[in-house]
Amino acid sequence: MTTEQPLVSVENLSRRFDVSPPWITRKLARQPRRIVRALDDVSFAIQPKRTLGLVGESGCGKSTLARCLAGLMPPSGGVMRYAGRPVDLATKNEPKVRRAVQMVFQDPYASLNPRWSVEESVGDPLLAFGLAKSRAEMREMVGALMVEVGLSPKDARKYPHQFSGGQRQRIAVARALASRPEFLICDEPTSALDVSVQAAVLNLMRRLQDEYGLTYLFISHNLTVVDHMSDDVGVMYLGRLVELQPTESLFDAPRHPYTQLLIQTVPSLDTIGRASAPLKGEVPSPLNPPSGCAFNPRCPFANERCRIERPEATALPGGGVVACHGVQEGRI
Amino acid sequence: MSAPLLDIRDLSVELARTAPLKVLDGINLQLAPGEILGVVGESGAGKSVTGAAVMRLLTRPLRQSGGEIWFDGTRIDTMPEARMQKLRGKEIAMIFQDPLTALNPVFTVGQQLIQTIRQHLPLDHAAARARAADLLREVGIPSAEERLENYPHEFSGGMRQRVVIALALAGEPRLIIADEPTTALDVSIQAQIIALLVELTRTRGMGVVLITHDMGVIAEACDRVAVLYAGRLAEVGPVREVLTAPRHPYSRGLIAAIPRVGARLAMLPQIPGTMPRIDALPPGCAFAPRCPFVMEHCKTHRPEATPRAGGVQVACWLEEGQ
Ligand SMILES: Nc1ncnc2c1ncn2[C@@H]1O[C@H](COP(=O)(O)OP(=O)(O)OP(=O)(O)O)[C@@H](O)[C@H]1O
Ligand SMILES: Nc1ncnc2c1ncn2[C@@H]1O[C@H](COP(=O)(O)OP(=O)(O)OP(=O)(O)O)[C@@H](O)[C@H]1O
Ligand code: SF4
Ligand SMILES: [Mg+2]
Ligand SMILES: [Mg+2]
Numbered sequence: 139m140t141t142e143q144p145l146v147s148v149e150n151l152s153r154r155f156d157v158s159p160p161w162i163t164r165k166l167a168r169q170p171r172r173i174v175r176a177l178d179d180v181s182f183a184i185q186p187k188r189t190l191g192l193v194g195e196s197g198c199g200k201s202t203l204a205r206c207l208a209g210l211m212p213p214s215g216g217v218m219r220y221a222g223r224p225v226d227l228a229t230k231n232e233p234k235v236r237r238a239v240q241m242v243f244q245d246p247y248a249s250l251n252p253r254w255s256v257e258e259s260v261g262d263p264l265l266a267f268g269l270a271k272s273r274a275e276m277r278e279m280v281g282a283l284m285v286e287v288g289l290s291p292k293d294a295r296k297y298p299h300q301f302s303g304g305q306r307q308r309i310a311v312a313r314a315l316a317s318r319p320e321f322l323i324c325d326e327p328t329s330a331l332d333v334s335v336q337a338a339v340l341n342l343m344r345r346l347q348d349e350y351g352l353t354y355l356f357i358s359h360n361l362t363v364v365d366h367m368s369d370d371v372g373v374m375y376l377g378r379l380v381e382l383q384p385t386e387s388l389f390d391a392p393r394h395p396y397t398q399l400l401i402q403t404v405p406s407l408d409t410i411g412r413a414s415a416p417l418k419g420e421v422p423s424p425l426n427p428p429s430g431c432a433f434n435p436r437c438p439f440a441n442e443r444c445r446i447e448r449p450e451a452t453a454l455p456g457g458g459v460v461a462c463h464g465v466q467e468g469r470i
Numbered sequence: 471m472s473a474p475l476l477d478i479r480d481l482s483v484e485l486a487r488t489a490p491l492k493v494l495d496g497i498n499l500q501l502a503p504g505e506i507l508g509v510v511g512e513s514g515a516g517k518s519v520t521g522a523a524v525m526r527l528l529t530r531p532l533r534q535s536g537g538e539i540w541f542d543g544t545r546i547d548t549m550p551e552a553r554m555q556k557l558r559g560k561e562i563a564m565i566f567q568d569p570l571t572a573l574n575p576v577f578t579v580g581q582q583l584i585q586t587i588r589q590h591l592p593l594d595h596a597a598a599r600a601r602a603a604d605l606l607r608e609v610g611i612p613s614a615e616e617r618l619e620n621y622p623h624e625f626s627g628g629m630r631q632r633v634v635i636a637l638a639l640a641g642e643p644r645l646i647i648a649d650e651p652t653t654a655l656d657v658s659i660q661a662q663i664i665a666l667l668v669e670l671t672r673t674r675g676m677g678v679v680l681i682t683h684d685m686g687v688i689a690e691a692c693d694r695v696a697v698l699y700a701g702r703l704a705e706v707g708p709v710r711e712v713l714t715a716p717r718h719p720y721s722r723g724l725i726a727a728i729p730r731v732g733a734r735l736a737m738l739p740q741i742p743g744t745m746p747r748i749d750a751l752p753p754g755c756a757f758a759p760r761c762p763f764v765m766e767h768c769k770t771h772r773p774e775a776t777p778r779a780g781g782v783q784v785a786c787w788l789e790e791g792q
Binding site: 155157159172196197201288289290301302305329331332333334335336337338340341344359360361362363365366386389390401403404405406407408409410411422423425426 | 723727
């Protein structure tokens with residue numbers, strides 16, 4: 139990790155959701171309010187032109203983090219800095235940063251308006267940010283973007299439902315690239331793609347990173363893809379960042395017990411006919427997270443302290459951070 | 471192989487246009503009870519259309535134009551819609567690629583589960599509710615009772631997909647068509663869902679057609695795997711054969727393109743070019759324009775899927791020594 143100024147950093151970012159039943163039901167059933175802490179005090183920094191990969195269990199808050207960073211929802215607490223300056227992208231005040239920060243969604247349906255032709259979807263940011271001076275120029279640029287993502291310029295006149303799931307995701311990548319972003323937040327960008335198209339999109343993202351100096355936050359449940367793409371990898375569990383390390387150290391020497399289990403369960407071609415033993419224990423409820431370390435009910439190393447005291451992120455000697463009592467006490 | 475639970479014979483699906491286009495062309499696939507058949511292939515190859523055809527959920531402009539589909543000894547593709555409706559959701563369930571299409575945003579997850587359960591099983595409301603909570607627990611959703619009250623948008627993407635799986639299991643089906651059921655899930659939940667599907671197949675003799683892009687999942691869960699390319703079957707066979715010794719050049723390229731932990735390649739091996747659009751298929755082998763081993767014969771003659779050693783069928787002229 140370098141000491142250069144990070145392009146993007148967050149400090150103690152939090153986001154809560156109120157998922158209480160309606161007031162009257164709550165009163166009748168004497169239920170308390172229910173709050174999901176989807177993001178809980180998350181801090182990290184991404185250096186320019188680097189890729190931070192992010193993995194973690196379903197529901198741990200990855201998409202919430204992505205949406206907060208992209209300004210699609212306001213955080214409940216904490217700060218985001220862009221090029222060192224605190225920004226609040228959920229307000230309309232930052233047109234430059236908003237153009238520079240783009241997102242590719244987990245669900246390709248979410249990023250494309252079904253009633254818009256591909257040309258309208260991909261061309262919209264070009265016109266909105268004044269990157270195309272005329273409709274003709276816009277059309278030409280859309281055609282070039284379509285070719286960039288492995289489609290044909292002719293496809294631009296079609297509508298999203300006329301494409302397969304994977305083709306739609308490539309269109310979403312084209313739309314995100316249209317405004318020439320500096321920071322691209324990719325929320326499961328290739329999980330709808332077959333492996334050969336995935337290889338093409340990942341290679342494309344690598345190439346674009348080199349050519350345009352892009353910085354990525356790369357979210358994926360696929361650890362092999364994260365390993366391939368990332369310089370550093372962060373691991374989230376129940377709204378908290380439990381480990382962050384340079385990719386190689388994370389895969390070669392994972393420290394947090396959750397990371398260790400994740401890396402053991404990566405499905406691979408070498409495990410034919412041998413479904414990896416799923417993580418034991420019930421997935422904790424974000425509505426009612428365990429006290430102390432949220433991972434303690436499933437952790438083979440948990441002790442009394444783990445059940446009571448919440449571990450804070452502490453620096454590792456080789457760079458990176460881990461939030462685990464066991465590691466800090468030298469037990470793991 | 472015991473009598474197939476699902477038998478797809480020479481299935482073709484057309485895109486009705488002025489000149490009809492073949493989205494699926496002569497697909498043959500069999501699935502035994504208690505078996506998991508993986509289906510892989512390029513995006514747009516026709517995997518979802520295959521699933522939709524079995525469910526009889528093709529919508530215009532798509533329609534079945536040839537072949538037969540048999541479920542447990544009964545031909546279902548010509549069955550009256552009223553009878554098919556009884557099978558659908560009950561005997562044959564589908565897990566869709568996109569969880570949002572399967573869930574209704576205006577009803578709670580509990581309402582949707584209870585309704586589906588009662589549609590298929592003779593249970594009263596209270597029993598159906600208990601069953602609904604059980605199903606949510608079975609697919610690994612914590613605080614299942616309370617979560618029944620939540621709306622789909624209050625779940626994360628992965629949790630929504632698990633709700634969809636619970637919905638599919640509600641009628642205790644004998645055949646599940648799972649279209650990318652774990653794409654949105656992280657590895658540990660994916661492992662749970664796959665383990666659940668494997669267990670249900672083994673214990674209940676349920677059959678599963680598992681459409682997925684994740685070769686790791688195919689390796690772990692499936693007994694056999696079919697590779698589709700441009701609406702045609704390129705290769706089908708036991709998982710070990712196809713993954714460790716792929717014969718069809720497309721299967722070889724596909725398996726080479728998978729990133730592997732620790733490989734740290736700058737770029738992944740990529741199959742050059744893209745799959746041809748269905749309105750521009752070459753006259754011979756559909757893979758010929760991208761194939762590193764292409765021969766003159768391939769460009770004009772279409773290879774048929776032919777049985778080879780190891781229980782594999784391959785549609786490639788290399789196998790014929792042409
Ligand atoms: N409703 C439709 N109208 C027109 N064409 C369609 C429709 N649905 C699918 N197609 C076309 O049929 C072909 C097969 O699509 P299908 O959805 O089965 O692909 P797939 O293999 O499931 O791909 P993916 O991996 O991207 O989900 C594609 O060329 C697609 O463009
Ligand atoms: N709009 C919302 N209202 C209420 N709760 C929400 C909302 N969006 C997310 N949540 C909750 O916040 C938590 C984190 O969700 P998020 O979508 O960020 O997870 P994720 O890590 O992206 O999961 P996945 O891998 O399944 O996509 C979950 O418990 C989810 O139920
Ligand atoms: S038939 Fe020919 S073109 Fe097609 S995959 Fe085999 S070698 Fe390649
Ligand atoms: Mg998500
Ligand atoms: Mg599909």
